[in-house]
Amino acid sequence: MITEYIREITKCVRCGKCTVFCPMFDKLEWEVGAARGKLLLALGFIQGEVEINDEFVKSFYQCSTCMRCEAECPSGVPVINIIREMRRTLVTREIPIPFSHKGMFDVISKLTGREGFNSKWLNLIEGEFLREGEVVYFPGCLPYIEPLLDFELDFERTISGAIKIFNQAGIRPAIPEDLRCCGHDALWSGQYELFNELREKNSKILGKAKLIVISCAECYRTLKKDYSLEGRILHISEFVADLVREGKVTFHDPCRLGRHMGVYKPPRDVLTRIASYEEMPRSGKEALCCGVGAWINCNKYSELIREERLKEAAGVAGIMITSCTKCLAHFRCLLSEPLEKEGLPKIEVRDFTEFVSSNLAG
Amino acid sequence: MGYRFTIVERNDFEPLIISFACNWCSYAASDLAGTSRIRYPPNVRIIRVMCSGMVDPIYILKAFEWGADGVLVTGCHIGGCHYISGNIRAEKMIQKLKTSLHRLGLEDERLMLQWISSSEGGLFTKTLEEMTGRLKNIGPLSLRRKRNL
Numbered sequence: 001m002i003t004e005y006i007r008e009i010t011k012c013v014r015c016g017k018c019t020v021f022c023p024m025f026d027k028l029e030w031e032v033g034a035a036r037g038k039l040l041l042a043l044g045f046i047q048g049e050v051e052i053n054d055e056f057v058k059s060f061y062q063c064s065t066c067m068r069c070e071a072e073c074p075s076g077v078p079v080i081n082i083i084r085e086m087r088r089t090l091v092t093r094e095i096p097i098p099f100s101h102k103g104m105f106d107v108i109s110k111l112t113g114r115e116g117f118n119s120k121w122l123n124l125i126e127g128e129f130l131r132e133g134e135v136v137y138f139p140g141c142l143p144y145i146e147p148l149l150d151f152e153l154d155f156e157r158t159i160s161g162a163i164k165i166f167n168q169a170g171i172r173p174a175i176p177e178d179l180r181c182c183g184h185d186a187l188w189s190g191q192y193e194l195f196n197e198l199r200e201k202n203s204k205i206l207g208k209a210k211l212i213v214i215s216c217a218e219c220y221r222t223l224k225k226d227y228s229l230e231g232r233i234l235h236i237s238e239f240v241a242d243l244v245r246e247g248k249v250t251f252h253d254p255c256r257l258g259r260h261m262g263v264y265k266p267p268r269d270v271l272t273r274i275a276s277y278e279e280m281p282r283s284g285k286e287a288l289c290c291g292v293g294a295w296i297n298c299n300k301y302s303e304l305i306r307e308e309r310l311k312e313a314a315g316v317a318g319i320m321i322t323s324c325t326k327c328l329a330h331f332r333c334l335l336s337e338p339l340e341k342e343g344l345p346k347i348e349v350r351d352f353t354e355f356v357s358s359n360l361a362g
Numbered sequence: 363m364g365y366r367f368t369i370v371e372r373n374d375f376e377p378l379i380i381s382f383a384c385n386w387c388s389y390a391a392s393d394l395a396g397t398s399r400i401r402y403p404p405n406v407r408i409i410r411v412m413c414s415g416m417v418d419p420i421y422i423l424k425a426f427e428w429g430a431d432g433v434l435v436t437g438c439h440i441g442g443c444h445y446i447s448g449n450i451r452a453e454k455m456i457q458k459l460k461t462s463l464h465r466l467g468l469e470d471e472r473l474m475l476q477w478i479s480s481s482e483g484g485l486f487t488k489t490l491e492e493m494t495g496r497l498k499n500i501g502p503l504s505l506r507r508k509r510n511l
Contacts (some may be wrong), residue, residue: 100422107427111466116504118467147461148419 002085003046009082011075012039018069018079024062030057033071035079042086046086052093059087061098065188097189101148106189108144109153113198117176119143120236122167127163133174134270136209136231138163138223162236169243176205181220182219187226189230199227206231213239223325230280247320249355251276252309252331253287254324267323267352274359278316288312298330306334307345312343321353377431377497379406379490380384382421384414385479386444388436394483402487404495406434413437415448426463427449429506432472432497434489439477468505471496496510 018035019025025034032041038059044050063083070079091097099106103355121143129137139159148152161177166173183198206212206223209231216219217235224233234242251271257263264284271277282288289310293300310331313320322328331349383389389410411417414437425433435456443449455476464470476489479498 102418104420104423107420107423108462110427110492111505114507116467116506119465120467121465143465147458147465160485203410
């Protein structure tokens with residue numbers, strides 16, 4: 001209900017930062033084209049002083065909900081939620097939604113929600129994938145909307161490409177046949193019943209998935225923020241970034257080599273030539289210790305430092321190279337028994353000598 | 363809004379066909395079928411449009427959204443369009459819409475395009491007989507909205 005947002009709406013101090021940055025206002029030059037004006041309209045509506053007319057409706061729909069206003073707002077007004085809620089109010093009063101493309105895509109979204117719906121384009125996708133599984137690729141409604149447009153959207157290449165990325169990582173993802181439209185448009189046009197219907201049906205299918213990867217940003221936001229799914233939800237860019245990170249190596253400067261003896265460059269000269277190298281935030285002179293020097297006093301404080309270092313490494317690479325037997329032993333010790341409940345950082349630790357020799361040709 | 367639901371437990375399923383017929387050719391053909399007293403199945407609802415080219419995908423999508431079991435778009439034969447190329451526009455549109463509907467799981471037989479000239483009353487009735495028969499076989503629209511009876 002829009003009335004629930006009265007406190008948030010009154011947080012607005014009329015500073016106008018939203019208006020300055022609003023891309024719509026830049027072209028429209030209507031005060032109600034930007035957030036500040038819309039919040040005034042909303043306030044007036046709640047107080048019964050502003051009636052709904054064409055201008056009112058135009059103001060709330062002539063907005064792409066890009067969120068620039070909210071991002072700039074110093075008062076923290078949840079602008080786009082308020083706009084969405086006002087659209088909901090208009091829908092409950094049966095005011096027609098100004099769909100583009102004559103509402104074609106709204107009907108398509110509705111049809112995917114019907115009981116007898118089933119995807120019939122999976123035969124066009126190349127690569128190895130399953131009909132159900134723990135790792136799911138959510139394709140969105142790209143296959144249905146592309147034929148209705150006058151330009152291409154590379155639907156087969158995109159979805160086949162995603163499967164190829166998975167296959168390269170040794171995974172066979174699932175594309176369930178009965179996945180509906182995510183409901184993003186239903187939610188943002190104020191059609192909450194349709195959104196709930198689509199969310200309920202999709203949640204049943206995705207309930208058991210452990211990982212869901214999505215190419216479309218709108219579907220990504222909707223599944224991650226507006227649904228409550230158990231599994232891990234990644235945008236395809238996050239998923240590929242993880243894969244890329246796994247293929248990288250980083251160097252952990254042992255204290256006795258680095259700060260004690262000043263040898264920082266030679267290991268890097270070698271590693272940058274034989275692998276895809278990435279530096280950790282704290283490296284060289286600032287490198288974080290493995291937690292122990294000599295077989296003295298290794299206890300929980302050492303382990304905390306060590307875990308922090310491993311997490312730092314896992315943030316940039318899949319393999320951490322070090323050239324000290326002590327460091328290697330201590331890192332591997334921790335990796336053999338997790339410290340906290342969240343599990344081991346995803347990082348492999350290897351010795352410089354061993355790594356370099358195994359990467360030599362011949 | 364006019365949602366229609368079919369009773370599927372019984373065997374007497376009667377499909378609902380929405381037909382768009384162009385004023386100059388196919389609608390005239392349907393008139394001729396009427397005046398010639400040719401019998402044809404009563405499952406069709408004919409909507410007269412000025413040209414098959416003015417049939418927008420949204421009309422067909424709405425027909426299926428509201429429970430039509432089949433949509434028949436009719437117009438003049440290619441080369442015979444009253445507005446020269448309206449039927450060509452219709453043909454292109456139907457091609458694209460068919461791809462989209464196929465991917466949604468809609469059976470291909472449900473959307474049909476047939477050119478019928480104003481003198482072809484018999485072709486009009488024959489098309490409807492065949493379409494009604496096919497739809498009776500494949501059953502009601504699986505994408506219909508279920509209602510609790």
